[in-house]
Amino acid sequence: MKPNCSxxxxxxxxxxxxxxxxxxxxxxxxxxxxxNWLTLSTNIQGPRYIVDANGNPFxxxxxxxxxxxxxxxxxxxxxxxxxxxxxxxxxxxxxxxxSVYFNNEVNPGVDFVExxxxxxxxxxxxxxxxxxxxxxxxIIDSGMYVMLDxxxxxxxxxxxxxxxxxxxxxxxxxxxxxxxxxxxxxIAIYELWNExxxxxxxSIPVVNGKVGDFDWNAAVKDFYIKCGAEIxxxxxxxxxxxxxxNSGWGAAWASTWAVNKYAADPTYKNLLFSVHCxxxxxxxxxxxxxxxxxxxxxxxxxxxxxxxxxxxxIFGEVEAEEKVDTDQLxxxxxxxxxxxxxxxxxxxxWRSRNDERNRTDLWSSxxxxxATPVTVVKNPQNIPPASVDNTSSAVNSYSKSSGVxxxxxxxxxSSEDSGPExxxxxxxxxxxxxxxxxxxxxxxxxxxxGEQPRKKTSVLLVIFPMAGVLAAAAATVCILYxxxxxxxx
Numbered sequence: 001m002k003p004n005c006s007x008x009x010x011x012x013x014x015x016x017x018x019x020x021x022x023x024x025x026x027x028x029x030x031x032x033x034x035x036n037w038l039t040l041s042t043n044i045q046g047p048r049y050i051v052d053a054n055g056n057p058f059x060x061x062x063x064x065x066x067x068x069x070x071x072x073x074x075x076x077x078x079x080x081x082x083x084x085x086x087x088x089x090x091x092x093x094x095x096x097x098x099s100v101y102f103n104n105e106v107n108p109g110v111d112f113v114e115x116x117x118x119x120x121x122x123x124x125x126x127x128x129x130x131x132x133x134x135x136x137x138x139i140i141d142s143g144m145y146v147m148l149d150x151x152x153x154x155x156x157x158x159x160x161x162x163x164x165x166x167x168x169x170x171x172x173x174x175x176x177x178x179x180x181x182x183x184x185x186x187i188a189i190y191e192l193w194n195e196x197x198x199x200x201x202x203s204i205p206v207v208n209g210k211v212g213d214f215d216w217n218a219a220v221k222d223f224y225i226k227c228g229a230e231i232x233x234x235x236x237x238x239x240x241x242x243x244x245x246n247s248g249w250g251a252a253w254a255s256t257w258a259v260n261k262y263a264a265d266p267t268y269k270n271l272l273f274s275v276h277c278x279x280x281x282x283x284x285x286x287x288x289x290x291x292x293x294x295x296x297x298x299x300x301x302x303x304x305x306x307x308x309x310x311x312x313x314i315f316g317e318v319e320a321e322e323k324v325d326t327d328q329l330x331x332x333x334x335x336x337x338x339x340x341x342x343x344x345x346x347x348x349x350w351r352s353r354n355d356e357r358n359r360t361d362l363w364s365s366x367x368x369x370x371a372t373p374v375t376v377v378k379n380p381q382n383i384p385p386a387s388v389d390n391t392s393s394a395v396n397s398y399s400k401s402s403g404v405x406x407x408x409x410x411x412x413x414s415s416e417d418s419g420p421e422x423x424x425x426x427x428x429x430x431x432x433x434x435x436x437x438x439x440x441x442x443x444x445x446x447x448x449x450g451e452q453p454r455k456k457t458s459v460l461l462v463i464f465p466m467a468g469v470l471a472a473a474a475a476t477v478c479i480l481y482x483x484x485x486x487x488x489x
Contacts, residue, residue, distance in 0.1 A: 031054060032377075033052060033053050033054055033375055033377050034053045034054065034377070034380060035053045035185055035377050035380030036052075036053070036185040036186055036374075036375075036376065036377050036380065037052075037053050037185040037237060038050050038051070038052060038053075038058055038145070038185075038188045038239065039051060039053075039237075039239065039270060040239060040269075040270055040271075040272070040312050041055075041057070041312075043310070044310060045310060046307050046310065046342065047303075047306035047307050047310070047311070047312065047313070047342060047343045048306075048310060048311055048312040049312050049343060049344035049345075050188075050239070050312065050344065050346060052372075057344045057372075058344075058372045059340075059344050059345075059346065059370055059371055059372045060094060060095045060145060060147075060188060060314075060346035060347070060348070060371070060372075061092065061093055061094060061095065061346070061347050061348075061367045061370050061371035062088075062093045062094065062095030062096050062097055062144070062145070062147070062347070062348045062349070062371075063088050063093050063096055063097070063348065063349050063351070063352045063358075064096075064097045064099060064149075064317065064348055064349065064350050064351040064352060065081070065084070065096045065097065065098050065099065065135065065139070065352055066099045066151075066351050066352065080138065081134065081135050081138030081139065082138045082141060082142055084352065085138060085139050085142035085144055086142055088144075088352070089142065089143070089144065091355075091360055091364040091367060091368075092363075092364050092365070092366070092367025092368035092369075092370075092371055093144070093367060093371065094144055094145060094371040094372060094373065094374050095144050095145035095146065095147060095188065095348070095371075096139045096144055096145075096146060096147070097147045097149050097191075097316065097348040098132075098135055098136065098139065098146050098147065098148055098149060099149045099151035099194070100131070100132055100148060100149060100150050100151060100173075100177075101131075101151055101152060101153075102152050102169065102173075103152065103153055103155075109155075112127055112130075112131055113127045113169075113173070116130060119168070119169055119172050119173070120172075121176065124172060124173055124175075124176040125176055125180075127173075128176060128177065128180055132148075132177070133180075136148075136181070136184075136187070139186075140184070140186040140187075143374050143376050144186075144374065145186055145187070145188040145374065146186060146187045146188065147187075147188055147189040147190075147191055147241070147316075147348065148177060148181070148187060148189070148190050148191060149191040149194055149316075150170055150173065150174070150191060150192060150193055150194060151194040152169070152170070152194070154166070157198070159198035159211045159214045159216045159219065160214055160219075162198060163216075163219040163220075163222075163223065166193060166196075166223050167223060167226065170192070170193060170223075170227060171223075171226060171227050171230050174190070174192065174227055174230060174231055175230050175231070175233075175234070177190070178190075178230075178231045178233075178234040178235040178238075179234045179235075181235070181238070182234055182235035182237065182238070185237075185380070186376075187238060188238075188239065189238065189239045189240070189241050189272065189314075189346075190231065190238050190239070190240045190241065191240075191241040191274070191316065192223075192224060192227050192228070192231075192240060192241065192242055192264075193220075193223065193224070193227070193242075193243065194243075194316075195243065195247035195248065195276060196220045196223070196243055196245065196247060197246065197247045198211045198214075198216040198245075206245075206246070208255065209245045209246075209252070209255055209256070216245050217244075217245040217252075217255060217256055220243070220244070220245045220256065221245075221256055221257075221263065221264075224242045224263075224264040225263050225264050227264070228240055228242075228264035228265050228271075232265065232267065232268070236267075236268060237270075238270070239270045239271070239272055240264065240265055240270065240271050240272070241271075241272045241273070241274055241314060241316065242257075242264050242271060242272075242273060242274065243273070243274040243276075244256040244257065244273075244274075247276060248273075248274040248275045248276040248316065249276055249277075251301050251305075253273060253305055254305070257273065257309075257311075258309070261309060261311060271311075271312075272311075272312045272313070272314045272346070273311055273312065273313055273314070274313075274314060274316045275302060275313055275314065275315050275316065276315075276316055276317040276318075277298075277315065277317070277318055277319070277332065278317065278318075278319035278350070299335050299338075303339055303343065306343060313343070313345060314345065314346040314347075314348075315336075315345055315346065315347045315348065316346075316348050317348060317349075317350040318332060318347055318348065318349050318350060319349075319350050320349040320350060320351075320358050320359050320362070320363060321350070321351070321353065321357055321358065321359070329359060329362040329363060330362060333362075333363060333366050336366075336370065337366070337370075340370065347370075349363065
């Protein structure tokens, strides 16, 4: 073979390899979603977060849909639930937090479940048919995810009575909700109890999770364990959301969950932990002057808690009403943007009103760049979800970027990191001796608007062509060498 022919052959082979590689890489990179189920990442270090069925990070950003929270005259004037969802989709939301009520602040003596026949199977099913299913279906039909939020106002602040009420009323309702929606992938999360707090602020002192001699902290955790176990009898797929004894305000997470953090879901560990922040309860976060130190304390506390304990945090209520001025909500958004690449925090704003009262001018542009677009799968593949399938190959981007291997969710929390943690409210929980543990440094700074998590498969667009070129070059060299030897070289 003449030298110029060999060179032509080399370039032709390399060109064909590049074309083949691009085609193969594009095909692999565009693997369609197998279904719409969301679950938690399975990394064993750093923060966990929500991933889609293909293992890619999925960011929820939504608005609270409150059926009966305010007087009828103050409800959003967007028409039907479908029209309301379409409105918030245009503003950048990909999900709605649907508050499920038995009663409301306007008519606290009314119990909708009792009106439907009581807290028995037939009565609860009728309640779901009448008050829950229409809104669930409206949200899903709009192409948005749902977080079901049990949002009830018991008529007592006595901690023992409140705990007994929750056991007797909340758990039976969750049993029927789990039966009804166990196969619905567009319901992303079950929030088992909104803001479990033992007393009205200031009326009864709550000290380190105790109200007098009653251990409210232990009662809250016991409720979540019982409720989670009841749900898992019927539904093993949905993520569940729990809070600490202080309603997710401030920094009481460790005192409730540092020991046996997945007690409410020990088998699947598909559990998120709630943070609520507003101008009243988390003043440091919504401070007009973030330079005074409170802001950085909160920012660091939440990030360190998620990373150190290897858990997923969700900002289930972020105040976006007229109480929040133009300095406060952008401060929160800045934190979400700074942590976006590593933490992928889910965010739900409180609560749906009109655009002016919801301060959409402060968050809509951010939401459009932060929330992951929803692709509704029409014919889902019948494949077990990643959280249940221990052989799943889904690997989250944190594991790839930090060199941490991914494991099954059943192995993800085999050891508990339970070092001391200080509360911003003065609470200190001493658990074990690893106070001086060094954690790896990670970079997580992104733009204030955040950036969409890149699909893991996109690297194949580079890898396949490069591999093809190298293989073609190696093959050509071998051919040239054989020709040269035959020619007596």
